[in-house]
Amino acid sequence: MVITEYEDGVRDNVRKARQAGKKVVLIPTMGALHEGHLSMVRLVAADESERERERTYVVMSVFVNPLQFGPGEDFAAYPRDLRRDAELARQEEVDLLFVPSAQEIYPPGSQTTVQVADLAAGLCGAARPGHFTGVATVVTKLLNIVQPDEAVFGQKDYQQFAVLERMVADLKLPLRLRLAPTVREPSGLALSSRNAYLNWEEKKQAAGIYASLRAAAELIGRGQRDAAAVADFLRGALERETRGRVEYAEVRQKKDLLPVAAISKSVVLLAAVFIGRTRLIDNLIVEV
C-alpha cells in the first residue's frame, strides 16, 4: 500500500494503475476507521472475482474536513489515529491511502464551494448549516483528484449519499456512486466514529435508535400508510427507548428525501438523537 499526503502523489499512482488497465474505486473517509469503512473495501472485492479484484485499484482517503464542521461542533475532538487507520487499510489491501493536510485541500486563497440546494436543506442540513456544502465541496475535490470509476459511501449517512448522488448527476461527473450497507454492533447500534464519545450506559441507550427504527418499519409492515403517524410513533419510540433528545424523526421518500404524506413508494426512516452530548444519526430504508 502506498501512502501519500499529496495530490500529485495520488495522480501519479492512479495514472499508473490506469495504464495497467485497472478500474479505480475511491472510498472517502474521515478516518477513525471501523468495520463500516472496512466493509466498503470488502464490498468492492465481493462483487468481483479474485481476478477482477486484481484489476481494481482501491484508493481510500482519510481527511477530517474542517469545512463540514460548524462552529461549536466536534472538529477538534474528532478521533484521529492515522497509524491505526493505515494498518487497518493495509490489512484490507487498500492500494493507495491519501492522507492530505488541510493545506493540500484548501490552500490559501481557496474560495470555491459546491452547493446542493433542496436536498441539503432539511434533516441534518437544518441542524448543521453549511455541513453539506462542506461535504459536497471536499468530495468534488477528491473526485477530481482521483477521477475514480466508482466511489463508495455508507448508508448510515443516507442524506449525504442523496446529496452527493444529486451533485454527481448535476455536475455531470463521470462516475458511479455506490451505497454500502450500514454495519451494526450486535445491539443494533450503527457503527460510527462518534460512538467513541459514548460511555457504557450511553451505548445501551444509543442501541434504542435502531430498535425504534425497526419498530416504526414494522408499523408500516403491518399496513400503516400515514407517514405522519409513523413519524410520531418513531419519535415516541426514540424518546422512550433512548431517553435522549430527539432532533428529528422523519419519514421521507427514498429517492429524493422529499416529505411524504401517504406511504406508497419506498421510504426511508431517518433519526438524529442526542445521547448525552453526542449527536448520533441512523436510518432504515423500508421497501413498500
Added chain:
Amino acid sequence: MVITEYEDGVRDNVRKARQAGKKVVLIPTMGALHEGHLSMVRLVAADESERERERTYVVMSVFVNPLQFGPGEDFAAYPRDLRRDAELARQEEVDLLFVPSAQEIYPPGSQTTVQVADLAAGLCGAARPGHFTGVATVVTKLLNIVQPDEAVFGQKDYQQFAVLERMVADLKLPLRLRLAPTVREPSGLALSSRNAYLNWEEKKQAAGIYASLRAAAELIGRGQRDAAAVADFLRGALERETRGRVEYAEVRQKKDLLPVAAISKSVVLLAAVFIGRTRLIDNLIVEV
C-alpha cells in the same frame, strides 16, 4: 464536423478522439460567433505545427446559459443563429460542436451550483448578482462532460477568466485554462455579441471605452502609480469619450483582481459602461 445536442454524443466522440491519441480542447461560447470566438480556434492551431493540429480535437460549445442571466437582463433577446454559428465553426475546422438544450444541462431536479466567493463579488459580480455562479456552474458541467486538456476563454471577460481559473484550481480540475487576446474592430471596440444591440451612433460612442482604457494605461506609462488617481482619470475619460453611464472604472491586481493602492505589479484596468441600454465591458492589462 460533428454536431450533437447530447452529453452522451460528446462523451462518445471525445472517447474516440482520446483513443486516437488526440489532445482535447474545449472552447465554450454562447454562440452568435464573431472573430473573437474564431480567433480562439486559431489560437489552438497557432502554437501547434500542422501535424500537432491534426492531433488536437477541438470541441466548441454553443449554449446561452439561462443561469448566468439575472431577471431583467437580455436572456431572451441574446442573439441566436445556430445555422450561421455551425457554418463558421465548420470553416474553422472545429471537430465537434455541442449545442445542448437547457433541459440537457439543467434537467428537472437540478439544484447544484458552484460558487466562487471573493473573486466573483465585485465588478460585474456586484452589478449582476448570481452571474458568476451561473458561469462557474455551467463551465463545471461542460468541463466534466468534455474532460478537456485545455479550455480557452476570451480576455474581454477578464473577471470571468479569473473566477474560472480560481475555480479550476480550487476544485482540482485536471486541465489548463488559456486566455485568448481580445479581438477589436479597427475603432478599438472589443468584439462582443452584444455589439449587435448598438446602432451606428452608439458604436462610435462605444469605441471610446478602449480609447479611455488606453489613455489610462498611458498615464501609468508616464509614471502615475496612484491607483485611485488612475481610476478617477479612467472614469472621467469614459464619461467624456463615450457619453455613456459608467457602471465601474477600476484598477485591480492582474493576478487576483484585488484592489490596489500603489501600482507596483501588473494591473488590469476594467470598465463597464452603458451605451444607451446596452451594457458593455472591456479591460486592458498593464504590465509594470
